[in-house]
Structures are given as structure tokens and as C-alpha cells.
Amino acid sequence: MSAKSLSKGKGRVKKKLSGSKSYLLNWSKTFRGRLTIICLIGLCLIPLLTQNRYYLGIFITAMIFSIFAASWDFLAGFTGQVSFGQAIFFGISGYITSYFIRYLYLPWWASLLIGSLVGVAFGLLIGIPALRLKGPYLGLATMVLGLIMFYTFLNVKFEPWLGGSEGISKIPQISRNAVETYYIHLIFMITSFLILIWIGKSKMGTVFKSIRDDDIGAEASGINLTKYKLIAFMISAFFAGIAGGLFAMHNRGVNPGVFQPLYSFYAIVMASLGGIATISGSALGSYFFWFAAELFSEWPDVSVFIFAIILILVIRFAEHGILKPVLERLKDIWDLVLGK
Amino acid sequence: MGVILEVKNLTKKYGGLTAVNDFSFEIKRGEFIGLIGPNGAGKTTVFNLISGFQRPNSGTIRFDGKDITGMAPYKIVNLGVARTFQLVRSFKLLTLLDNISVSCLSSRGKKVAKGHGVDEYASTILASVGLVDKARIPPIILPHGDLRKLQIGKALGTNPQLLLLDEPFSGLSHEEQDVITDLIIKLHDDGVTVFMTGHVLRELMHLVPRVIAMHQGKFIMDGTPQEVAKNKIVLEAYLGKGEVFA
Ligand SMILES: Nc1ncnc2c1ncn2[C@@H]1O[C@H](COP(=O)(O)OP(=O)(O)O)[C@@H](O)[C@H]1O
């Protein structure tokens, strides 16, 4: 490379950096930006209020499912591929992560990475039907694949290898220290969100969104749909895998239940609650969901009922997320407080 | 000048209907040529076959000497054949700039965009189709005329050698038609081979020096617009539709 083109490249990088700086500055002044920053600061301060393992555990569960829901939102919201089998990636990584920790004594982070990468391989596999199927057919196909995984892992014939209904248990937690565990999950959530949002804003994200808006048009623009759809599935599966591995460690084990369609529905409901194609909305949806579940934990039937109602509402009004109108109300209150 | 597109004995059937029937023609590099025929003649189907969106039952299509029959659409685009659609298509939630960027991110578009950066290259194209002041808005709020321009811009992002325009004037006012006409003439002057359909001959009459006429999937004739307008079969095909010069 010539010196000239090098210096030109440097100039471009500088321009880009200052561009993203001013973007961040503008973002932090918007309502959504402020709300995000306040929530992040709040999350950082939680362990100062309580070091109780149980309470922190609720937050940790919500963070794990934020990542899981965001992985679904990435695929559905950005690429338009609606999967009802997101639990496949979540579950397989949960199993692989647990296996490597329990039987091969690998450190948790290495096991988690391996688990997530196996998730990516499944993303590639599950992505293949997505090349031919659209809309509800893709949803159905991915759901059936999830059920196949569920019954395979549950099957007594495979018990010697897959662990049967017991799965894998007695996995050590990430850390004995609850506060440390909390912060590790917080870092995982923030990093995952930043990466997913960054991909969404990148050129590759633009291509993903073009496939979502008009796949025939994207192909007419010279885009290799096969390649991009598979990449989207693999990225989505990676983050679902991170969530699945963290979930297994948090619960100190994993069983075939993680492959249930219910878990895929969790991701869909949480992402839709916060607003599709927003990524960060997934956190909102997940916290909302887990706090509500906690409130009604004495009456598990009620929480199933509420879940069903939310699911119906989401299907009916999913486009902008259920929480968006609530957020807008919140913005009015915010403006009122500031005397605007 | 060599042959850029060679279509031989092309046939496409939909059930019992033969939409394109043993159709053959050639286009030379740098030509400006029209494909006419009344509604339902099979023009769009011919474009769908050339661009790979449909597979022919028989026949071959060669672009630049290379057999592209039945190839994946995106591969054909990346060889240098871009198309627009009779019914406008756009990426509804992306800005106009991003609508164009997508084609600039195709493997063929990338090669040109590399030197400039994708955004810069896309804005140049947006400017050339007269939409640069709307770069940051999504296409859902655009008037139909602008959507037709956007279509052409999206095709240009892939840096085509051969541009297939399916009814580029459809649904436009006379003023809007003139704007698109100027745009197409400019593209042709820049060296792009232009092949366009129209079901109203008048629109193509003063624009292209050569016209291929088809009817019920069959080739009828190939000549200047004046010759075609005098052809008996063409006149009969349009008879009662009052569309030839309408
Ligand atoms: N996908 C399709 N399925 C069945 N018939 C089709 C399809 N596309 C076109 N046709 C039929 O093929 C014939 C040619 O259509 P088309 O190529 O759109 O004509 P033109 O573009 O000249 O108006 C018409 O009779 C049309 O109804």
C-alpha cells in the first residue's frame, strides 16, 4: 500500500471515529438514549442495594434472557427470518457447555465458547430450511426441529449419552461470589447488545434488512440470499448459545426442558414486548417478564395465564412492541418533570 | 461491436399456457432496444427468464458469450445484467441511500464502490437519478415517479453492462415520463446497453432505434419503430385495444 493511500485511510478512520462520537452524543440526548443510560447505571448499582443471592439471581436470569431474546430479535427484526426454534441453539449450547465443564474440566468461559460455537453449527444446519421456507412455514419447520431435539434428548434409549430426563447436573456456578457473578452477566449482556446493535448498523446489517424488506429485490440487487441468511442464522445462534450456556451454569445444570418450544416463545414474547428490531428492547421485555413472573410466583397458574395473554397481545400488536406506548407515556411524564 | 445477449428458442409454459414460445433474438453491445407487445404478450416473462427469476422449459440465454440459462438471479446480476420491475419494489424501511447501498454491496457493485466508499458511491448514483435531496428518507413516502427513479438507481448500483427496464413509464405522467426518458438516454450515452419493454408503442417510438415485437409469446418482427408500426400482425394484435399510439 502506498503512503498516500495509507494516510487517506487514516483520515477516513478518524472521520468515522468522530462520526460515531457525535452519534453517541446525539443518542445520549434522546429520550431512548437517556433511558438506556439510566437503566445501565441502575443495573451497575443494584449489588450496592442487595447482595442477596436470590434477588441477584432474578436479575441474572433476566439478563440471560435479554441476550436470548435479542438473538431472536436480530434474526427476526433485522433479517425477517422468524424462527420458532430458537431454543435449539439455547439448549444445545447449554448441554455442550455443561458437558465440557463437568466431564472435561474445562474453565467455564472456554466451555461457554465451545457451546456457543456448536450453537453456530446448529445455526448453519437450521438455517438451511430457511433458504426455501418463508413466514409461517419457516416458523413451523424450526419449531418441529426444536421438538425433535427435545424428544431426542429426553429419549431413554439415548440416556447413556445424552443424560435422559436428568440431563447434566452439578455444574459449578461461574463464581461463588454472587456479586461477581452478577457483574459477569452484566458484562455479557452489554457486550452482546453492543455487538448486535453494531452489526445492525453496519453494511452487513443493511443487507440483512434489505432481505427482510424485499428478498426478491435484494436478489435483484445482486445479493446472495443463501450466504446472508446463513450468516444471520449463525450470528443469532451464537448469542442464543451464549445465553443457553450462561443459563445452564446459572441453574447448575441442564435438562431436555431447555429444548421446549416454550423457551422459543419466551424469546419471542420478550423481544416483541420491547419492540422488534430494536435489540435493546429485548432487555426491557425480559426484565418486565421476569419481574412479573416473580410477582406472581406464588400463583404459577396465574403467570401461565398472563404469559398466554401477553403472547396473544404480542401476536396481535407485535409490530412496535407492547411497551412502546408505555414508553411514550413515560416520555410525557419525563417531559413534565423537566418542565418542558 | 459484439453480441452482448443471445436468446435462442426460449420457451416458458405455465400449465397449458405458453407464455413465451420458441423466442429468439440478439442484442449487440451498446444497443438501445425496445420489446413491445400488448398486455399479456410475454414481455415480463422474457425478462424474468433472462434475469434468472424463472427457468425456461427449453432454450438458451447467453450473456457476453456465457451460458446463463437457469443461473441464480444474483449471479446473473453480478455478471452485469441488472433489471427493474414492472411493479416497483423497494426496501421499505431503509433510507433511499441504503436502498442503493445494497446493490453497491453486491460483489459486482463492491468492486466499483471500493475506491469511493459505499456511501459515497451510493450518493453519486442517487444524485444521477435525481434523488439526492431525499437520501435520508424511506421510500414508503415517495411519489410513484420517484419510486421509478429509485428502481433505476438500485439497478445502477450493481454497475450493469446490460440494463433490463420493465415498463419504466408505467403509471407516470407525461412530465415524469420525460424525466425518466432523459435519465435512460443518459445511461445509454454512458455506454450501458438498454433493453426496455413497453405496451404502448408511442412511448418507445422516438426513443429507441430498434424494436422487437411479440404477441402471445411469439416473436413477430424486429425493426425500426416505423416498420413495426406498419406491420399488419402488430396492428391486429393491438386492434381493438387502441393502444398502439394511444
Ligand atoms: N407466474 C405466472 N403463472 C401463471 N401464468 C403467468 C405467470 N406469469 C405470467 N403468466 C401469464 O403469462 C402470460 C404473459 O405474461 P407477461 O409476461 O406478464 O406479459 P406482459 O409482460 O407482456 O404483459 C400472461 O398470459 C400471464 O397471465
Ligand SMILES: [Mg+2]
Ligand atoms: Mg409485463
